[in-house]
Amino acid sequence: MTTPNELRLLPWSGPGDKPCYLSSDDPEGYMSRLADSIEAIQLGTASELLEEASEALDNEDTSHDQMRCLVGELTGALRDVHRVATSRGHLRTTSDPRGSAY
Template structure:
């Protein structure tokens, strides 16, 4: 089992929007793989939204309502990406630097 400073921040929230954490010593366990998969989907969606935003900014006919909707989706995606970055940064900070593949 991991120590409290090695908990993984999961890519979803719990009741009341509180963060969820995973305590495991198996990075290939079911919950770790599930979290990895959800993070991949979230990052992929963020990339798609960036492409949509670029197109919308170039399109002079984009409506104000369309832009507001896009900004709302971008905000949610940015929140997800920030959570992934926080989680991965924490995992990197707590891992043994001698195990790094850099």
């Protein structure tokens, strides 16, 4: 079984927006694969929103309300990407035999 510092931060939150963690020795297990799949979706969504934001900035006809909505979506996507980066950075640190991710 994994030790407490090897828990994987999952790409979703629990009640009260608290972080959820996975304790598993099997990176090919159901929950690990589910987390990988959700992370891929989140990263894909962020990429699409980035492209949409670039287009909106280039379009002089983009309304204030459209930009406000886009900023809200980008905020959520950035939160997701930050969680993925935190999780992957932590996993990399705990799996690196030298004890450093960089």
